[in-house]
Amino acid sequence: MQIKLLAEGGKMKPGPALSQKLGPAGIPMPQVITKINEATKEFKGMKVPVELEIDLGTKEIEVKVFSPPVSELLKKELGIEKGSGMQAKVNSANASIEQIISVAKTKFQNLLCKDLKAAVKTVAGSCVSLGVLIENKSPVEIIQDIDEGKYDKEINEGKTETSDEKKKELDEHFEKIKKEQEKFVKAQEAKKAEEKKEEPAKEEENK
Numbered sequence: 050m051q052i053k054l055l056a057e058g059g060k061m062k063p064g065p066a067l068s069q070k071l072g073p074a075g076i077p078m079p080q081v082i083t084k085i086n087e088a089t090k091e092f093k094g095m096k097v098p099v100e101l102e103i104d105l106g107t108k109e110i111e112v113k114v115f116s117p118p119v120s121e122l123l124k125k126e127l128g129i130e131k132g133s134g135m136q137a138k139v140n141s142a143n144a145s146i147e148q149i150i151s152v153a154k155t156k157f158q159n160l161l162c163k164d165l166k167a168a169v170k171t172v173a174g175s176c177v178s179l180g181v182l183i184e185n186k187s188p189v190e191i192i193q194d195i196d197e198g199k200y201d202k203e204i205n206e207g208k209t210e211t212s213d214e215k216k217k218e219l220d221e222h223f224e225k226i227k228k229e230q231e232k233f234v235k236a237q238e239a240k241k242a243e244e245k246k247e248e249p250a251k252e253e254e255n256k
Contacts (some may be wrong), residue, residue: 050070050101050102050105050135051069051100051101051102051103052071052073052100052101053098053100053101053188054066054067054098054099054101054105055091055096055097055098055099056085056089056096056097056099056143057066057095057096058089058091058092058093058094058095058097058117059086059089059090059091059092059093060086060093061082061085061086061089062082063079063082064076065191067081073103074103075108076103076108076110080110081101081110084110084112085099085101085112085137086110088112088114089114090141091202092104092114092117094122094125095117095122095124095125096117096118096121097114097115097116097117097121098114098115098116098117098118099113099114099115100112100113100115101113102191107146112165115159116155116156116158119152119156119160119171119172119175119177120132120175120178120196122152122155122156123144123152123172123175123181124174124179126144126151126152126215127141127142127148127181128147129141129142129179130133130144132178132179132180132181133179133180133181135180135234137195138230138233139230139233139234140180140181140182140223140226140230141179141180141181142179142180142181142182142223143181143182143183143184143185143219143220143222143223143226144176144182144183144184144219145183145184145215145216145219146182146183146184146191146200146203146208146210147203147209147210147211148209148211149173149183149191150165150169150203150204150207150208150209151209152172153165153168153171153172154168154207154209156168165204165207166201166204167205168197169195169200170192170195170240171186173192173195174188174192175192176188176191177189181243182223182226185219185222186218190254
């Protein structure tokens, strides 16, 4: 029997989805959870694809762990728990090109990319859905810069370390953006609250 799932590295807990599959086969849940957590412990804080191969005759369990999705690697690299829920208006982080190269190198073998440059563009593309800026710009602009060769030196050298000076500049720029975003989010929340207040009045009018 084969079971595919996305497990939280080293911290998977019993759940109905897994118990429904294991129960009929007579496989004890704690034993499976322990094996998964042992196999995924190096990916703490990330969700990783896991494949269970269970021999129904011998009850032997084999756990295969695959490379985490690009989005999970990005979140770990950037120290964020989740991406932005409003990508067009709110950003979740400001990455350096070196951080993008680092994720691309980690994931390279699993990406259908001919070279590291193509892998870096793929990772940059994943930043769009997470609301992550790269080098103070939108990922779409950065992909264009990569195509134009602006980051060929860093990519060819496989640079993964961001200088302290650059980190400081990126952080300072992002702090300014965050302040503006906080104003926007508060305005949106106030607007929604106002609309909720108006709903009962509209319902009364329509009666």
